Amino acid sequence: MKFRAKIVDAACLNHFTRVSAMIAKLAKTCTLRISPQKLNFILSDKVANGGVSMWCELEQENFFSEFQMEGVSAENNAIYLELTSENLSRALKTAQNARALKIKLTNKHFPCLTVSIELLSVSSSSRIVTHDIPVKVIPRRLWKDLQEPTVPDSDVSIYLPVLKTMKSIVEKMKNISNYLIIEANLNGELNLKIETELVCVTTHFKDLGNPPLASEDASQDRDPEQMAEVHIDIRKLLQFLAGQQVNPTKAVCNIVTNKIVHFDLLHEDVSLQYFIPAFS
């Protein structure tokens, strides 16, 4: 198993740093999957995560000037590593003024992802920062739990409003209730609702637009005014929104009534899918 990669472009480095910062906010521990074309940050829907799952994908070509990997075997040409997301984010943050950044899989008494940064220095000598991030290599037999989740057939698909706005609203709602209802229809309307014994608060978003539907049948059968709703844990929604520091290029919300809400975002060239199950 081998992995070495290098980033020399400042913009790519900043983008990668932002992605890792986002992942650090979304999941404390996650799986990094390294394959010849892509890098994935994965959180599988275990009970420990509260059923939340995440799939983040980026094309390695868009970031790395050099990229070499050798998976477990020729047929299984991938590497799955479990790591503490914050470590990677912290390591990358120190690369603010880097001339070059190298990542490689090493074994320094325990498996590590070593991030080696050559800093720009005023003097002639270079300064090198090295971070050894401990990782756990995930064995082949557990890979099946870490595959790309299938996108469910949603009842409603809608474009999200500005995430910052959503976040500040949900933050205030969190003080009133632990559970939130997210509902949307095919008329570009999305509501965030909380209901308690004493009070009900609803925030209405209009004219959001809906992405074109995949199947023709569904669009004809469904009344555009009819809302599809899911009850979810408000903290999970807040955690997801808190991770989005920058407004995404594209943001779609897919709702399967009373089952799951699926967020499909695109940050420039990095795709993020986040699933929050209905509170049961």
Add this chain to the structure above:
Amino acid sequence: MKCLVTGGNVKVLGKAVHSLSRIGDELYLEPLEDGLSLRTVNSSRSAYACFLFAPLFFQQYQAAASGQEALRCKILMKSFLAVFRSLAMVEKSVERCCISLNGRSSRLVVQLHCRYGVRKTHNLSFQDCESLQAIFDPALCSHVLRAPARVLGEAVLPFPPALAEVTLGIGCGRRVILRSYQEEEADSTVKAMVTEMSIGEEDFQQLQAQEGVAITFCLKELRGLLSFAESANLALSVHFDAPGRPAIFAVKDSLLDGHFVLATLSESDLHSPELRRLAPPLQAHGTPPPDDFANDDIDSYMIAMETTADSEASRAVPSIPLSPGLRPPCSPDPYSEDNEAEPCTEPGTPPPKKFRSLFFGSILAPAHSPPGPSPVLAEDSEGEG
């Protein structure tokens, strides 16, 4: 005692107090002939810090009323720090600062003369105290490195603010290496990330140390001095010896000098075999760690805290008086470069355990081996960070 600080020096004084506050909870103020000294020590006696402001730093400096003895006092760090809490405010609005200590009144008076005629007077209660004194001499340390504070400030940037300990050493190619040090619990499955910063020799004004030497000390305690030195644009020098012996961090300019003396982990503290294996990268290949214990004038290098009621001895002179009772166990002459002096211990026995904390109290009997097990290097439990 009466001192008057004006202009930009007020902020310098404030910054010094901020950096001292990271070490200890009590500030020892002592007006001396060569200046006003501000000292502190942490609760576990493993860190000592001292700033000496020369008389020229002040617009007016009077150590003691004529004919009277200079008064010493000990104040709560929190109280003194509160006067200079907001450095931004100090810089913007304070024109003069007057510190006076009157034997008759039981208060230390700090008066800030601010703009627009505003005058803030702080009456701080104090305790009489003995002189807090550490005996150490940077000149006797075998290794030195010196660099502009900015270099070291940038060097510690990659380390998280919460990181307690760091190892400083010389690696291959005479690069100066700073590496995060974490005590690994035997049963912990979650390993911590290790961060290492490597700086080339060229960034240092002075580098007198061989490849392979390294010391581990509390970074949190040093950060105070680092930020002071950076803001004052001074060079910081680090004087150190073998692991276990205190390391001295010093800044100096014509008007002031500052010394932070921090205990370092001794070889025996690196008890985890894994950690020992991690240490080799800092050592040049094949070079065993220098055995300074062989030439042991223990007490010269020990930093001993003495309380002396005797005013003659109370001056914090940075030299090594071999006071009676601290007779060197073996070689009569103080530290010599000669490593062939007879070892005090039998060959094959491990080197005597070094004090890991700076002792406060009576002079130790030289013939006895150091009392052990000394308290483990402990962080200031109440410090700000």
